[in-house]
Amino acid sequence: ILDSDQWTLAEREQFPYYFNKREQxxxxxxxxxxxxEKAWDDEIASIQTVLPKEKPTTKEL
Numbered sequence: 001i002l003d004s005d006q007w008t009l010a011e012r013e014q015f016p017y018y019f020n021k022r023e024q025x026x027x028x029x030x031x032x033x034x035x036x037e038k039a040w041d042d043e044i045a046s047i048q049t050v051l052p053k054e055k056p057t058t059k060e061l
Contacts, residue, residue, distance in 0.1 A: 012019050 007019075
């Protein structure tokens with residue numbers, strides 16, 4: 001209900017502090033989430049491009 005787009009301009013003007021804080025928090029969360037997504041993308045890219053080191057399969061006796 002709080003995230004609904006059905007709020008009218010009059011209702012938004014009636015509670016400016018609430019809506020401004022909500023929009024600010026939304027922007028903070030989205031920016032933080034984009035940083036997390038970028039870190040994940042970088043990690044996945046490094047995993048996919050770096051080949052594992054080859055281990056010897058047999059030991060010489």
